[in-house]
Amino acid sequence: MKASQTSISGKKTLVYYDNTKQPTNETLSFDYIHTMEKAIKITSQLGFTLRDLNYELLARLMDELLLNDKNATAIASTKCFTRARRNAHIGEDNIHFFKYSILGHIYLLLQVQIEEAKKLVLHSRDNSLNYRFEQVLYWPSFYIQVNCFSKEISPHKLANCAKTCIRKFKDDYKLGSFYNLMEWRCQKNELEENMCQHPHQQDYMSIIDDTNVYVPSLLYSMR
Numbered sequence: 001m002k003a004s005q006t007s008i009s010g011k012k013t014l015v016y017y018d019n020t021k022q023p024t025n026e027t028l029s030f031d032y033i034h035t036m037e038k039a040i041k042i043t044s045q046l047g048f049t050l051r052d053l054n055y056e057l058l059a060r061l062m063d064e065l066l067l068n069d070k071n072a073t074a075i076a077s078t079k080c081f082t083r084a085r086r087n088a089h090i091g092e093d094n095i096h097f098f099k100y101s102i103l104g105h106i107y108l109l110l111q112v113q114i115e116e117a118k119k120l121v122l123h124s125r126d127n128s129l130n131y132r133f134e135q136v137l138y139w140p141s142f143y144i145q146v147n148c149f150s151k152e153i154s155p156h157k158l159a160n161c162a163k164t165c166i167r168k169f170k171d172d173y174k175l176g177s178f179y180n181l182m183e184w185r186c187q188k189n190e191l192e193e194n195m196c197q198h199p200h201q202q203d204y205m206s207i208i209d210d211t212n213v214y215v216p217s218l219l220y221s222m223r
Contacts, residue, residue: 037103044101052102056222057169058114062100062107064165068157072096109148113158116146118219133218137162169216177214181207 015025040050049066051059066072099106120142121132136142143155182204186197216222 040101040103041098044097044104045095047097049097049100050102054221054223055114056216057165057218058107058110060165060169061110061114061162064161064168065106065110065153065158066097066100068161069096069100072100106149106153113143113146113148117142122219130215130218134166137166137218166218169218173216174213178208179213180209183207 012026014023016023043050049063051062053059098104101107117133117136120136121129138159140155140159143149143158149158184199184204186199190197
Protein backbone atom coordinates (compact mmCIF):
# COMPACT_ATOMS: atom_id res chain seq x y z
CA MET A 1 0.00 0.00 0.00
CA LYS A 2 2.80 2.40 0.89
CA ALA A 3 4.69 1.57 -2.32
CA SER A 4 1.61 2.28 -4.45
CA GLN A 5 1.35 5.75 -2.91
CA THR A 6 5.00 6.60 -3.49
CA SER A 7 5.47 9.50 -5.88
CA ILE A 8 8.31 9.18 -8.41
CA SER A 9 9.35 12.32 -10.22
CA GLY A 10 9.64 12.09 -13.99
CA LYS A 11 12.59 12.94 -16.19
CA LYS A 12 11.89 15.80 -18.57
CA THR A 13 13.66 15.95 -21.92
CA LEU A 14 13.60 19.11 -24.00
CA VAL A 15 14.48 19.06 -27.70
CA TYR A 16 15.66 22.27 -29.40
CA TYR A 17 15.86 22.83 -33.12
CA ASP A 18 16.76 26.17 -34.75
CA ASN A 19 15.64 27.95 -31.59
CA THR A 20 17.63 27.97 -28.36
CA LYS A 21 14.86 29.63 -26.37
CA GLN A 22 11.76 27.68 -27.35
CA PRO A 23 11.90 23.83 -27.30
CA THR A 24 10.39 22.07 -30.29
CA ASN A 25 9.48 19.00 -28.28
CA GLU A 26 9.08 18.06 -24.63
CA THR A 27 8.84 14.50 -23.25
CA LEU A 28 8.35 13.14 -19.75
CA SER A 29 9.62 9.66 -18.89
CA PHE A 30 10.60 7.53 -15.90
CA ASP A 31 13.38 5.66 -17.70
CA TYR A 32 16.24 6.27 -15.29
CA ILE A 33 19.49 4.55 -16.16
CA HIS A 34 20.24 3.14 -12.71
CA THR A 35 16.70 2.54 -11.43
CA MET A 36 16.79 -1.25 -11.88
CA GLU A 37 20.31 -1.50 -10.43
CA LYS A 38 19.24 0.40 -7.32
CA ALA A 39 16.10 -1.73 -6.96
CA ILE A 40 18.10 -4.96 -7.22
CA LYS A 41 20.67 -3.73 -4.71
CA ILE A 42 18.05 -2.71 -2.13
CA THR A 43 15.88 -5.83 -2.45
CA SER A 44 18.81 -8.28 -2.50
CA GLN A 45 20.15 -6.91 0.78
CA LEU A 46 16.73 -7.56 2.30
CA GLY A 47 16.83 -11.18 1.14
CA PHE A 48 14.78 -10.91 -2.08
CA THR A 49 16.82 -12.33 -4.92
CA LEU A 50 16.09 -11.68 -8.59
CA ARG A 51 17.01 -14.59 -10.87
CA ASP A 52 17.32 -14.76 -14.65
CA LEU A 53 15.64 -18.08 -15.49
CA ASN A 54 16.51 -17.89 -19.17
CA TYR A 55 19.40 -20.15 -18.17
CA GLU A 56 18.20 -22.15 -15.19
CA LEU A 57 21.49 -23.92 -14.41
CA LEU A 58 23.24 -20.61 -13.74
CA ALA A 59 20.42 -19.47 -11.44
CA ARG A 60 20.55 -22.76 -9.54
CA LEU A 61 24.34 -22.58 -9.15
CA MET A 62 23.96 -19.11 -7.68
CA ASP A 63 21.40 -20.37 -5.18
CA GLU A 64 23.64 -23.27 -4.17
CA LEU A 65 26.61 -20.97 -3.58
CA LEU A 66 24.38 -18.62 -1.60
CA LEU A 67 23.22 -21.49 0.61
CA ASN A 68 26.84 -22.33 1.36
CA ASP A 69 27.85 -18.77 2.23
CA LYS A 70 28.26 -18.63 6.00
CA ASN A 71 27.84 -14.84 6.00
CA ALA A 72 24.53 -14.88 4.14
CA THR A 73 22.46 -16.22 7.01
CA ALA A 74 18.79 -17.05 6.62
CA ILE A 75 15.94 -15.58 8.64
CA ALA A 76 16.02 -16.68 12.30
CA SER A 77 19.39 -18.39 11.81
CA THR A 78 21.20 -19.27 15.05
CA LYS A 79 24.52 -18.48 13.32
CA CYS A 80 23.85 -14.76 13.37
CA PHE A 81 26.26 -13.48 16.04
CA THR A 82 27.46 -10.08 14.81
CA ARG A 83 26.12 -7.17 12.78
CA ALA A 84 28.21 -8.22 9.76
CA ARG A 85 26.49 -11.61 9.75
CA ARG A 86 22.99 -10.49 10.62
CA ASN A 87 19.90 -11.90 9.04
CA ALA A 88 18.24 -10.61 5.89
CA HIS A 89 14.72 -9.49 6.72
CA ILE A 90 12.52 -6.43 6.46
CA GLY A 91 13.98 -3.59 8.50
CA GLU A 92 17.53 -4.91 8.36
CA ASP A 93 19.93 -5.68 5.52
CA ASN A 94 22.88 -7.90 4.65
CA ILE A 95 25.32 -6.71 1.97
CA HIS A 96 26.50 -10.27 1.28
CA PHE A 97 23.32 -10.99 -0.64
CA PHE A 98 24.00 -8.37 -3.32
CA LYS A 99 27.03 -10.15 -4.78
CA TYR A 100 24.76 -13.12 -5.56
CA SER A 101 22.26 -10.96 -7.48
CA ILE A 102 22.30 -10.67 -11.28
CA LEU A 103 24.44 -7.53 -10.92
CA GLY A 104 26.85 -8.95 -8.34
CA HIS A 105 30.41 -9.97 -9.18
CA ILE A 106 29.86 -13.63 -8.26
CA TYR A 107 27.02 -13.92 -10.77
CA LEU A 108 29.10 -12.27 -13.51
CA LEU A 109 32.19 -14.40 -12.84
CA LEU A 110 30.10 -17.56 -12.71
CA GLN A 111 28.79 -16.70 -16.17
CA VAL A 112 32.40 -16.54 -17.38
CA GLN A 113 33.10 -19.98 -15.90
CA ILE A 114 30.02 -21.49 -17.53
CA GLU A 115 30.98 -20.09 -20.93
CA GLU A 116 34.53 -21.44 -20.60
CA ALA A 117 33.17 -24.87 -19.69
CA LYS A 118 30.90 -24.78 -22.75
CA LYS A 119 33.89 -24.07 -25.01
CA LEU A 120 35.51 -27.29 -23.84
CA VAL A 121 32.61 -29.47 -25.00
CA LEU A 122 30.75 -27.66 -27.78
CA HIS A 123 33.49 -28.20 -30.37
CA SER A 124 32.46 -31.85 -30.70
CA ARG A 125 29.30 -33.15 -32.37
CA ASP A 126 28.18 -36.15 -30.35
CA ASN A 127 25.20 -37.05 -28.19
CA SER A 128 27.03 -36.86 -24.86
CA LEU A 129 27.50 -33.08 -24.65
CA ASN A 130 25.27 -32.81 -21.58
CA TYR A 131 27.24 -35.51 -19.76
CA ARG A 132 30.63 -34.10 -20.76
CA PHE A 133 29.65 -30.59 -19.70
CA GLU A 134 28.48 -31.98 -16.37
CA GLN A 135 31.82 -33.73 -15.83
CA VAL A 136 33.76 -30.53 -16.56
CA LEU A 137 31.85 -28.71 -13.82
CA TYR A 138 32.76 -31.53 -11.42
CA TRP A 139 36.53 -31.05 -11.90
CA PRO A 140 38.30 -28.81 -9.34
CA SER A 141 41.13 -28.55 -11.89
CA PHE A 142 38.80 -26.67 -14.25
CA TYR A 143 38.15 -23.95 -11.65
CA ILE A 144 41.87 -23.76 -10.91
CA GLN A 145 42.54 -23.21 -14.60
CA VAL A 146 39.87 -20.52 -15.04
CA ASN A 147 40.76 -18.92 -11.69
CA CYS A 148 37.79 -16.56 -11.42
CA PHE A 149 37.38 -16.72 -7.64
CA SER A 150 40.97 -16.57 -6.44
CA LYS A 151 41.10 -16.51 -2.59
CA GLU A 152 37.30 -16.08 -2.43
CA ILE A 153 35.73 -19.46 -3.26
CA SER A 154 37.91 -22.58 -3.40
CA PRO A 155 37.87 -24.81 -6.51
CA HIS A 156 36.75 -27.80 -4.41
CA LYS A 157 33.82 -25.83 -3.02
CA LEU A 158 32.78 -24.76 -6.53
CA ALA A 159 32.98 -28.36 -7.75
CA ASN A 160 30.96 -29.68 -4.79
CA CYS A 161 28.31 -26.98 -5.24
CA ALA A 162 28.05 -27.90 -8.93
CA LYS A 163 27.53 -31.58 -8.04
CA THR A 164 24.82 -30.77 -5.49
CA CYS A 165 23.15 -28.25 -7.79
CA ILE A 166 22.98 -30.59 -10.81
CA ARG A 167 21.70 -33.47 -8.65
CA LYS A 168 18.87 -31.26 -7.34
CA PHE A 169 18.24 -29.94 -10.85
CA LYS A 170 17.71 -33.44 -12.23
CA ASP A 171 15.69 -34.61 -9.23
CA ASP A 172 13.29 -31.67 -9.55
CA TYR A 173 12.60 -32.49 -13.18
CA LYS A 174 12.24 -36.16 -12.30
CA LEU A 175 9.44 -35.34 -9.87
CA GLY A 176 7.72 -33.26 -12.50
CA SER A 177 8.08 -35.96 -15.16
CA PHE A 178 6.10 -38.74 -13.41
CA TYR A 179 9.23 -40.62 -12.41
CA ASN A 180 8.51 -44.25 -11.38
CA LEU A 181 5.11 -44.15 -13.08
CA MET A 182 3.70 -47.67 -13.46
CA GLU A 183 0.67 -49.14 -15.22
CA TRP A 184 -1.49 -52.22 -14.99
CA ARG A 185 -3.75 -53.45 -17.78
CA CYS A 186 -6.72 -55.75 -17.34
CA GLN A 187 -8.39 -57.97 -19.90
CA LYS A 188 -11.04 -56.30 -22.06
CA ASN A 189 -13.70 -58.91 -21.34
CA GLU A 190 -13.13 -58.58 -17.58
CA LEU A 191 -13.57 -54.84 -17.87
CA GLU A 192 -16.77 -55.17 -19.91
CA GLU A 193 -18.27 -57.64 -17.44
CA ASN A 194 -17.35 -55.46 -14.45
CA MET A 195 -15.37 -58.25 -12.87
CA CYS A 196 -13.53 -57.49 -9.66
CA GLN A 197 -9.83 -57.03 -10.39
CA HIS A 198 -7.06 -58.31 -8.10
CA PRO A 199 -3.75 -57.42 -9.76
CA HIS A 200 -0.49 -58.83 -8.39
CA GLN A 201 2.77 -56.97 -7.98
CA GLN A 202 4.29 -58.68 -11.03
CA ASP A 203 1.37 -57.50 -13.17
CA TYR A 204 2.51 -53.89 -12.99
CA MET A 205 4.82 -52.51 -15.65
CA SER A 206 7.13 -49.52 -15.26
CA ILE A 207 6.52 -46.75 -17.80
CA ILE A 208 8.98 -44.06 -16.70
CA ASP A 209 12.25 -45.00 -15.00
CA ASP A 210 15.91 -43.97 -15.10
CA THR A 211 16.26 -45.10 -18.70
CA ASN A 212 13.69 -42.75 -20.17
CA VAL A 213 12.95 -40.06 -17.58
CA TYR A 214 13.26 -36.48 -18.80
CA VAL A 215 16.73 -34.99 -18.28
CA PRO A 216 17.00 -31.17 -18.35
CA SER A 217 19.59 -29.53 -20.57
CA LEU A 218 22.62 -28.14 -18.79
CA LEU A 219 23.94 -26.34 -21.86
CA TYR A 220 20.92 -24.49 -23.14
CA SER A 221 17.94 -22.55 -21.85
CA MET A 222 14.98 -24.59 -20.57
CA ARG A 223 12.45 -22.01 -21.79
